[in-house]
Amino acid sequence: MDELKIFSIKKGIQEDNVKIANITRSELKEKEVFMINVMSSPGSGKTSTLVRTIEKLKGEMGIGVIEADVDSDVDARSVQNAGAKAVQMHTGGLCHLDATMAKAGIDALEVDGLDLVFLENIGNLICTAGYDTGAMKDIAILSVPEGDDKPLKYPMMFERVDALIINKIDVMPYFDFNMTVLEERVRKLNKDIKIFPLSAKTGEGMDAWIDWIKTEMKGGKSNESNA
Amino acid sequence: MHELGIVYEVIKIVDQFVVENQLLKVEKIVLEIGELSQAIPRFIEECFPAAVADTPYETTALEIVSVPAVAVCKSCHNEYGLIEHRKICPSCLSEDFTLISGREFSIKEIAAY
Numbered sequence: 001m002d003e004l005k006i007f008s009i010k011k012g013i014q015e016d017n018v019k020i021a022n023i024t025r026s027e028l029k030e031k032e033v034f035m036i037n038v039m040s041s042p043g044s045g046k047t048s049t050l051v052r053t054i055e056k057l058k059g060e061m062g063i064g065v066i067e068a069d070v071d072s073d074v075d076a077r078s079v080q081n082a083g084a085k086a087v088q089m090h091t092g093g094l095c096h097l098d099a100t101m102a103k104a105g106i107d108a109l110e111v112d113g114l115d116l117v118f119l120e121n122i123g124n125l126i127c128t129a130g131y132d133t134g135a136m137k138d139i140a141i142l143s144v145p146e147g148d149d150k151p152l153k154y155p156m157m158f159e160r161v162d163a164l165i166i167n168k169i170d171v172m173p174y175f176d177f178n179m180t181v182l183e184e185r186v187r188k189l190n191k192d193i194k195i196f197p198l199s200a201k202t203g204e205g206m207d208a209w210i211d212w213i214k215t216e217m218k219g220g221k222s223n224e225s226n227a
Numbered sequence: 228m229h230e231l232g233i234v235y236e237v238i239k240i241v242d243q244f245v246v247e248n249q250l251l252k253v254e255k256i257v258l259e260i261g262e263l264s265q266a267i268p269r270f271i272e273e274c275f276p277a278a279v280a281d282t283p284y285e286t287t288a289l290e291i292v293s294v295p296a297v298a299v300c301k302s303c304h305n306e307y308g309l310i311e312h313r314k315i316c317p318s319c320l321s322e323d324f325t326l327i328s329g330r331e332f333s334i335k336e337i338a339a340y
Binding site: 002003004005006007008009010011012013014016094095096098126127130156188 | 229232233236237239240241244248250251254258265266322332333334335336337338339340
């Protein structure tokens with residue numbers, strides 16, 4: 001047998017994921033489809049926020065939603081009823097979507113002719129933050145009952161996203177959630193982040209979030225270097 | 228727990244390298260994992276045998292080099308361990324820093340015939 005040799009590889013384990021994500025982004029751009037990756041813990045109101053958002057925007061544009069859940073199609077049906085085209089991906093035991101899975105979702109949805117696509121990631125504040133999906137923008141939703149300490153516990157998510165929705169502000173009186181403290185904690189991790197306090201249930205605060213989407217779609221900067 | 232998927236990704240990258248360089252057998256894979264990366268070395272080690280079962284890498288050893296999270300203070304330029312000092316510079320107490328290592332997550336090298 002030949003001599004044992006050491007081969008230096010120095011290859012990032014996520015390099016391929018970033019490559020695939022960048023290809024997805026340029027393909028979507030060519031088709032003029034704007035994709036937003038939506039991340040949060042389970043139960044923060046991803047689907048209900050999307051339903052409200054779709055209701056507000058459907059008169060102006062074609063919207064699609066890629067739902068990723070371990071099982072069931074309840075979310076896909078909700079967003080379809082609201083007026084969006086939807087596909088449900090069953091992700092089994094996976095804890096996050098990577099660029100390859102996101103691409104499979106985009107292909108299944110058939111995005112041609114759509115203007116805006118939401119990628120509703122798996123409910124998880126940790127693993128989802130580590131993967132570029134090929135979206136132009138990444139956002140997170142944190143709901144009031146989860147508490148204002150989450151940026152301290154899961155900093156990576158808050159460091160990475162372009163915008164943060166604080167959902168369920170209608171129940172604020174019943175929880176010890178301090179919006180000022182939350183904002184301080186988030187800005188310490190990510191000073192340019194946009195924060196939108198809203199209630200998907202009552203509709204309060206939705207307009208600022210909707211305006212942000214429209215502005216970003218018009219010429220918002222892309223994520224190209226996002227690793 | 229997404230370490231198994233990560234190990235499959237590692238094997239895929241190594242396999243490509245083996246084919247491209249026409250190597251015969253891989254004795255060892257060395258990974259570099261930063262303290263702030265998303266992978267936990269102990270879990271990677273635990274799921275490695277499952278990922279390589281019934282593959283040409285069944286007898287390949289896995290070595291993990293842990294890379295500490297090191298920061299440089301933006302105020303006094305002191306270098307300090309980020310996790311140990313909870314993101315606060317021990318010499319001037321500033322919380323403004325530049326990370327110089329700790330996010331690594333790569334295949335450093337392989338030993339092969």
